[in-house]
Amino acid sequence: MVEPIRAPFAAFVGAVLEEADEGSVRLSLVTGPQHADASGRVHTGVLTTVMDSVIGIALSRLRGEGGDHRPHATIDMSTSFYAHATPGDEFVAEGSVIHLVELVAFGEVEARRRGDGELLAKARLTFAIPAARK
């Protein structure tokens, strides 16, 4: 199942939606020279962009139409980087919402290199959900 990514920036960077169900979401990206940082490795921003979108999409799936009326937004993202990807590598980011209440949601996501499965990065994200209009 492949469908277009709704976030313009994630699509611009090159992310592909591989799987999205109510439990978890998986995106992937084949990196190239355009994704390099100053040292020639894959820029951390490529990973954080894809990881942020994983949880944003997972939360949209859980919230259904409510997500369109009261759009959620990332308010905190904490990321640890364990290994770097090299342009040419493909990586996969998979994550899920671990807690969702009225005004806030939490998610966890990890990114791995496709092929050897090496863990590249892990992130915890907090999303705010606007209060319903009374």
Place this chain on the structure above:
Amino acid sequence: MTQPEEHTLSPFVQMVGAKIEEWREGYVRLSLVLEEKHTNPHGVSHGGVLTTLMDEALGAVIASVRGLDAMRAAPHATVEMNVSFLAGPRAGDEIVIEGRALKVGRSVAFGEAEARRRGKDDLIAKGRFTFVMQTARSG
């Protein structure tokens, strides 16, 4: 002060579209006029845009303190990044990212970055980053 034109942005940040406004030892400032391509499905800046520019600014800040020779011998890599998003800028807004070094040691460096909207000057995101200098063995 070193002139900005002596420095270049990484290929990824060139693709995203930011420019260098100031680059001196311990301080780097970048800016970007947000376009539709930088947004999420709800029309506000994608979190990845700000984390990308903050990491770029701080990587440059650490390089400005360490010098190019030290950086080539043991490139620094981001190992930890904590960013809070306080407001959601939209297409048309110009965002300014300032990066400052907190401490640059022999093997570890710390920096913080702030993003503001030009004109309004309201803080829209704040980040704290940790870098580790990688030897050939640990890289």
